[in-house]
Amino acid sequence: MTALTRTPPTLTEAERIHRLVRHAAGLADVRAEVEANHDENRWWPTSITDPRLRMAVAGWSTRVSYRMIGTYNRVVGEAATAGFDGLVASTDDELAELLTPLGLARSRVEYFRSLTELLVRWEKESVDVTVATDESGRDALIADFARDVRGASFKVAQCAVLYARGYHCGVIPVDSGMVAKLAPALGIPLPSGPIAHEHFRYLLEAVVKEQADGLRVLVGSLGHAVSIPAGAAPSWWAHLVLIYFKRLYLNGPSRRLCTLRPVCTEITGCAHALSTRSG
Numbered sequence: 001m002t003a004l005t006r007t008p009p010t011l012t013e014a015e016r017i018h019r020l021v022r023h024a025a026g027l028a029d030v031r032a033e034v035e036a037n038h039d040e041n042r043w044w045p046t047s048i049t050d051p052r053l054r055m056a057v058a059g060w061s062t063r064v065s066y067r068m069i070g071t072y073n074r075v076v077g078e079a080a081t082a083g084f085d086g087l088v089a090s091t092d093d094e095l096a097e098l099l100t101p102l103g104l105a106r107s108r109v110e111y112f113r114s115l116t117e118l119l120v121r122w123e124k125e126s127v128d129v130t131v132a133t134d135e136s137g138r139d140a141l142i143a144d145f146a147r148d149v150r151g152a153s154f155k156v157a158q159c160a161v162l163y164a165r166g167y168h169c170g171v172i173p174v175d176s177g178m179v180a181k182l183a184p185a186l187g188i189p190l191p192s193g194p195i196a197h198e199h200f201r202y203l204l205e206a207v208v209k210e211q212a213d214g215l216r217v218l219v220g221s222l223g224h225a226v227s228i229p230a231g232a233a234p235s236w237w238a239h240l241v242l243i244y245f246k247r248l249y250l251n252g253p254s255r256r257l258c259t260l261r262p263v264c265t266e267i268t269g270c271a272h273a274l275s276t277r278s279g
Contacts, residue, residue, distance in 0.1 A: 004195060006135065009203045016186045016262050017207045021215065021238055023267045024245035025222055033244040038226040038237060042069055044163045045076070051130050051164035052119055053084040055145075058160040059111045059152060064102055071101050088116055107151055114150040115160075121148075129164045135205070138171060142198070154197040167236040168229050172204045175243065181250040182242060187262040208238045 009017070024030050040046055043061045048054055057076055064072050078098060079087060087095065095112060096105040122129065129141055138161060145157035152160070155175055162171040174197045183190050183200055190196040208215060212233040219226065219234060228234050249257050249268065256268045264272055 004139075004198050004202065006139070006202050006206070009206050013186070013188050013203055014207050014210070016188070017204060018211055019265060020186060020245070020267065021208075021241055022218060024249075025218060025224070025241045027245070027248075027268070029248055030241060030244045031222070031224060033248070034237065034240045035225045037240055037244075038167075038224075041167070042073070044159075044167075045073075048076070048080050050084050052115075053080065053087075054163040055115055055119075055129070055160040056084070056087070056112050058163045059115065059149070059156050060099065060102060060108050061159070062156055063104060068102070075099065075101055087112065111149060111151045114148065118145065118148045129161060130166075132165075132169075135170075138165075138169070139198075142171075146194070153194045154201075155194070158197065158201060162236075168232040170205065170209070170233060170235050172201055172208065172235050172239045172242075174198075174200045174204070177246050177251065178242065182246045185250060185262065204238070204242070205235060208235050209233050 025034070036042070044054065044058065048057060057079065060075070060079075061072065075098060082090070082098075087098075090098075092109050092113075095109045099105040099108045102108065127141075133141075141161050142154065142157045145160055146152050146154045149157070149160075155173065158171055158173040162169060162173055165171070176197075179190060179196045179200060183196075188200070188203065190199050215234045215238065216228065219228065219237060224237070226237055228237060248254065254268070258264045258267055258270045258272045260272045264270055266272075
């Protein structure tokens with residue numbers, strides 16, 4: 001897999017993304033989820049400091065439902081106790097036993113083993129995933145990861161690179177629901193296949209970077225209880241706003257959601273939504 005060439009979002013795409021972020025951030029239920037997961041994410045805890053283990057955990061978090069968060073945290077805790085090198089020294093059967101509660105244990109073992117192979121190659125090539133790089137450097141890491149780690153693809157690679165580098169590194173991961181539901185809700189066409197995750201990520205990151213100062217002001221004006229490092233674009237915050245809006249309003253979809261989006265600028269709770277539901 002190769003990274004796309006970044007192209008700037010159109011004016012319409014930028015306006016719709018910015019409008020949705022601003023609107024979704026003001027919804028009480030979205031805000032509660034953002035605040036609960038921003039500074040200490042339940043899926044990618046800060047207690048894990050080894051970037052190698054963070055990349056493993058990012059892959060293991062896929063296809064785990066919200067109902068399994070307790071089980072997932074227990075497995076992650078056991079993996080952290082063993083340590084990355086301890087996991088490497090484990091047999092495949094031992095790893096599978098650890099990962100069985102999450103399901104798809106053998107696939108998760110294969111992911112871990114191929115991740116280990118990539119990390120060995122990166123070490124030989126003096127590639128450090130945690131070193132700050134520009135957008136093209138991050139894109140190359142994600143493309144490399146998606147190509148060489150079994151079961152990763154772009155959506156997992158985005159998560160792995162983000163978690164390894166830290167929440168505020170500028171990467172905005174795009175999951176399948178964001179491709180299948182959020183982009184259509186915004187009226188943004190995406191290419192077919194796994195590359196859609198990268199295309200949408202580029203658009204979201206460009207808008208947040210361009211609107212960084214205004215979004216930081218918005219975070220403060222809304223009173224969100226989150227900590228964003230000085231000088232960092234609020235990309236992690238925007239990711240959480242969008243992912244939880246998608247989960248709470250598009251997975252259903254919510255009865256409050258306007259069926260005329262993205263034409264209607266109100267998005268939720270407007271006259272169109274009320275008349276459609278009552279009719």
